[in-house]
Amino acid sequence: MTLCEMMRINQLNFAIGHFNHVTRNGESDLDEIFVKNYALQHGIPFYSTRVDINNLMEMQGGGNFQNLARTHRYQWLREILTKENFQYIATAHHHNDQIETFLFHFSRGTGLDGLSGMASKQDQIVRPMLIFTRSEIETFVFENKIDYRVDSSNSSNKYSRNYIRHGIIPSFKILNENFESNANTTIENLRSTKILYSFLLEEYAKEIVSIADDGSIELNASYFDHSDRLKKQLCFELIRPYGFNYTQVEQITESLGQRGNTFYSDENVLLVETNKLIIRKHSRTPKVLQEVDSNCQVPGFGQLKITKIEPLKKYPKAQNIEYVDADKIEFPLVLRSKQDGDRFKPLGMKGRTKKIKDFFTDLKLNKFEKEKALVLLNQKQVVWILGYRISDKYKITSKTKEVLQLEWIPE
Numbered sequence: 113m114t115l116c117e118m119m120r121i122n123q124l125n126f127a128i129g130h131f132n133h134v135t136r137n138g139e140s141d142l143d144e145i146f147v148k149n150y151a152l153q154h155g156i157p158f159y160s161t162r163v164d165i166n167n168l169m170e171m172q173g174g175g176n177f178q179n180l181a182r183t184h185r186y187q188w189l190r191e192i193l194t195k196e197n198f199q200y201i202a203t204a205h206h207h208n209d210q211i212e213t214f215l216f217h218f219s220r221g222t223g224l225d226g227l228s229g230m231a232s233k234q235d236q237i238v239r240p241m242l243i244f245t246r247s248e249i250e251t252f253v254f255e256n257k258i259d260y261r262v263d264s265s266n267s268s269n270k271y272s273r274n275y276i277r278h279g280i281i282p283s284f285k286i287l288n289e290n291f292e293s294n295a296n297t298t299i300e301n302l303r304s305t306k307i308l309y310s311f312l313l314e315e316y317a318k319e320i321v322s323i324a325d326d327g328s329i330e331l332n333a334s335y336f337d338h339s340d341r342l343k344k345q346l347c348f349e350l351i352r353p354y355g356f357n358y359t360q361v362e363q364i365t366e367s368l369g370q371r372g373n374t375f376y377s378d379e380n381v382l383l384v385e386t387n388k389l390i391i392r393k394h395s396r397t398p399k400v401l402q403e404v405d406s407n408c409q410v411p412g413f414g415q416l417k418i419t420k421i422e423p424l425k426k427y428p429k430a431q432n433i434e435y436v437d438a439d440k441i442e443f444p445l446v447l448r449s450k451q452d453g454d455r456f457k458p459l460g461m462k463g464r465t466k467k468i469k470d471f472f473t474d475l476k477l478n479k480f481e482k483e484k485a486l487v488l489l490n491q492k493q494v495v496w497i498l499g500y501r502i503s504d505k506y507k508i509t510s511k512t513k514e515v516l517q518l519e520w521i522p523e
Contacts, residue, residue, distance in 0.1 A: 113150070113260045114249050115204040115241055120154055126202070127157035129192055131185045134164040136264055146261050159192050193236060205230055205239045208246040211295045212276050219272075228303040245292055313349050321350060326522075328392035328480065329354070333385070338365035347389075354380040354391050364389065372479055385478050392480060400486055403444040413486060414522035416447060416498070421515050427508065432499050432521065436506040438514035446489040447498075454487060456494035457504045468497060475500070488518070 151158035217226030284291040355377025373384040
């Protein structure tokens with residue numbers, strides 16, 4: 113209510129969004145009515161919604177009330193922000209909330225992110241009241257006779273934050289009457305440290321992290337060492353944005369040099385290679401199988417172009433372009449994903465055929481590259497492993513009368 117009054121007095125263009133969690137035996141309904149009447153009295157646009165969080169938890173078979181409520185609350189607020197073309201979501205978190213957040217994260221174990229508290233501005237969320245203490249707000253309320261309602265659940269110590277508010281912070285104030293001010297100074301110092309830390313991390317990342325042609329993230333693994341805590345921490349900070357935790361980092365750094373190990377977060381998969389770590393989005397590589405008579409597009413893979421040309425005295429070398437004897441080809445060809453047991457005779461190789469699996473091993477391809485490999489078949493025989501090598505059987509010779517130019521344009 114203090115935030116509303118401050119915004120109203122300063123004649124800011126704002127609306128009120130009230131999320132009713134349907135709790136406290138009807139008290140939350142009275143809260144909604146109270147806020148709605150305030151909005152009507154002052155001509156402030158009012159939005160409200162009701163979500164029975166407890167019922168939702170029962171339907172989902174459990175969960176954390178606070179986390180679930182926060183998720184649904186901010187999702188709803190962001191929907192209003194977009195739909196009604198507002199610029200920001202302003203919350204009434206104050207200085208004591210900041211300290212409670214700090215102590216809560218500290219008690220659970222955290223890093224700089226958790227100890228840096230809430231930012232006054234984070235994307236489209238602003239917290240203009242972080243500079244005010246609870247006592248300063250209460251004084252403002254009483255002096256200006258601002259009506260308000262008290263959430264009865266705030267007095268219950270069954271919630272961790274309430275226990276910190278009613279038990280932990282008062283104890284600290286007995287030890288040091290300036291605890292609140294000192295705690296704020298500590299949080300500000302930690303936030304400044306985090307800013308410097310982030311800057312230095314970005315500088316390191318320029319040398320370590322790169323983006324491959326296929327969009328995957330590559331990290332130079334030579335910078336990491338599982339026996340060096342600092343290097344392990346560096347690895348963690350660089351891959352944490354992709355959802356990997358510190359326990360996984362320990363396993364990742366210990367497996368350096370062992371090609372093929374994979375680790376998963378909710379959205380990404382990390383592959384350990386001899387000298388690098390590769391991160392990409394989860395995406396089961398679809399199996400490809402289609403007949404080819406001419407040019408064709410393979411969604412998610414690329415485009416194959418087939419052009420008939422006259423024999424040349426000298427064939428220009430270009431990446432992903434090959435030339436084969438047209439008279440040895442019978443359409444339609446088949447384009448498909450590599451399969452176990454596929455064999456071919458690589459161009460220039462004498463003697464027997466070679467398993468494509470072994471051919472890839474010789475090229476030191478990683479798991480992701482192998483998954484994306486496509487082969488072009490003529491009468492069930494490999495003509496070309498797209499982007500890698502044609503079969504010696506279909507090479508151009510002095511007897512070739514017509515040539516097929518094969519071009520693969522990967523996405």
